[in-house]
Amino acid sequence: GAGVSQSPSNKVTEKGKDVELRCDPISGHTALYWYRQSLGQGLEFLIYFQGNSAPDKSGLPSDRFSAERTGGSVSTLTIQRTQQEDSAVYLCASRLGQNEQFFGPGTRLTVL
Amino acid sequence: QKEVEQNSGPLSVPEGAIASLNCTYSDRGSQSFFWYRQYSGKSPELIMSIYSNGDKEDGRFTAQLNKASQYVSLLIRDSQPSDSATYLCAVKAISSNYKLTFGKGTLLTVNP
Numbered sequence: 001g002a003g004v005s006q007s008p009s010n011k012v013t014e015k016g017k018d019v020e021l022r023c024d025p026i027s028g029h030t031a032l033y034w035y036r037q038s039l040g041q042g043l044e045f046l047i048y049f050q051g052n053s054a055p056d057k058s059g060l061p062s063d064r065f066s067a068e069r070t071g072g073s074v075s076t077l078t079i080q081r082t083q084q085e086d087s088a089v090y091l092c093a094s095r096l097g098q099n100e101q102f103f104g105p106g107t108r109l110t111v112l
Numbered sequence: 113q114k115e116v117e118q119n120s121g122p123l124s125v126p127e128g129a130i131a132s133l134n135c136t137y138s139d140r141g142s143q144s145f146f147w148y149r150q151y152s153g154k155s156p157e158l159i160m161s162i163y164s165n166g167d168k169e170d171g172r173f174t175a176q177l178n179k180a181s182q183y184v185s186l187l188i189r190d191s192q193p194s195d196s197a198t199y200l201c202a203v204k205a206i207s208s209n210y211k212l213t214f215g216k217g218t219l220l221t222v223n224p
Contacts (some may be wrong), residue, residue: 040120045212091155
């Protein structure tokens with residue numbers, strides 16, 4: 001079946017604008033993760049969903065960041081009033097049970 | 113603060129040599145350990161997982177775990193240019209059934 005997909009693959013925006021990033025997990029995967037990876041850095045955990053609920057939002061860097069998941073499937077990560085330091089690759093991963101996390105191709109966000 | 117430390121590299125080895133990648137972690141409660149490979153501009157993919165002390169071999173890859181020393185390593189035998197990538201170490205604590213903490217990765221270059 002299809003892997004994790006993310007859209008858009010690239011997003012260039014102006015400082016202060018809002019952006020929405022989308023993740024389509026592997027069908028049937030109940031767990032969904034958002035990570036951020038800045039140049040030369042490791043993966044920074046942002047948020048974890050189990051079904052539609054987010055028991056761990058501890059990695060969201062500020063209240064400008066929010067995420068939701070509907071129908072136990074698609075998730076959107078929203079960044080309001082983007083800042084230049086938000087520029088990074090945003091990766092989504094999904095998991096079934098206790099198995100490995102499968103990553104999507106990421107969205108490269110550039111804030112000018 | 114639970115941390116996972118890796119030498120950022122770059123680690124450069126000649127084709128056919130053994131590449132040794134190292135990772136240390138601070139949380140003694142960690143139970144599950146993973147190595148991900150990330151090609152430039154691509155998303156991470158899982159190559160090895162290890163859960164108990166000792167060695168685990170899979171083809172040219174061997175993961176080694178020493179919980180007493182809080183140390184996990186990845187050996188790549190007969191290194192190929194196609195192994196050139198960033199290798200991310202990830203650790204899951206016993207206190208969490210879902211969260212991975214990633215190191216910043218080691219850049220490996222295999223020279224033909």
